[in-house]
Amino acid sequence: MTSTIGRKVLMALTGIFLCLFLIIHLIGNLQLLKNDGGTAFNAYAHFMGSNPLIQTVSILNFTFIILHIVYSIILTRMNMQARPRKYAYSKPAANSNWRSRKMMALGSIILIFLIVHLVYFWGKMKLTHYGLVEEGVLVQKFGNNGELHLYALVEAAFSDIIMVVLYVVSMIALAFHLSHGFQSAFQTFGLNHVKYTPLIKTIGYAFALLVPLGYALIPIIMFVKQL
Secondary structure (H helix, E strand, O other): OOOHHHHHHHHHHHHHHHHHHHHHHHHHHHHHHOOOOOHHHHHHHHHHHHOHHHHHHHHHHHHHHHHHHHHHHHHHHHHHHHOOOOOOOOOHHHHOOHHHHOHHHHHHHHHHHHHHHHHHHHHHHHHOOOOOEEOOEEOOOEOOOOOEOHHHHHHHHOOOHHHHHHHHHHHHHHHHHHHHHHHHHHHHOOOOOOOOHHHHHHHHHHHHHHHHHHHHHHHHHHHHHOO
16 A cells, blocks of 8 residues: 555545445435435435445445545645646647546545535534524424425525535535546556457446436435426
């Protein structure tokens, strides 16, 4: 883990795990779009918050996010230190794509989004009593079955156009981040061959488009429904 290769492998492994998390989390979040008053989403949220296995995976997920961020910073600094003086003549576009050169900037946008997301939803759920009237919006804490009515919290959040725009912009950044990071991870593992590299790239582009699109559509649809 002290070598560049080892750190890149760890970046790739944590990245692949986070990609799997994105798929599972999206499947759960799509329950928000059911016309059942939040029953399906509340059941999903209750299961995710009470299942011991899911809680263990959640801890691993946060750990991998932190490792992914830390090692991305380390590798970026190593690249900068390897060439402290810039080339007198350079054509970066000829050697790499825009997404690969802006991975840190895109990652920073995603990190800001994660902080806002955790503070507004996870933090509010865990640390405050949100079953109160806040700025004229009644956010119910419990549903009819006595479980936390998290759908009401999400619905209130996505009634705010600023929150919706933040989510959409962040998902655009995520799409660009994934479009390079997905195939880059497989290249780190040495899975780079004329036969299957085009397939990996196609899957990567499809993943980078469909998953962020799914996340972005949720706040847009919920906002429109409340107009």
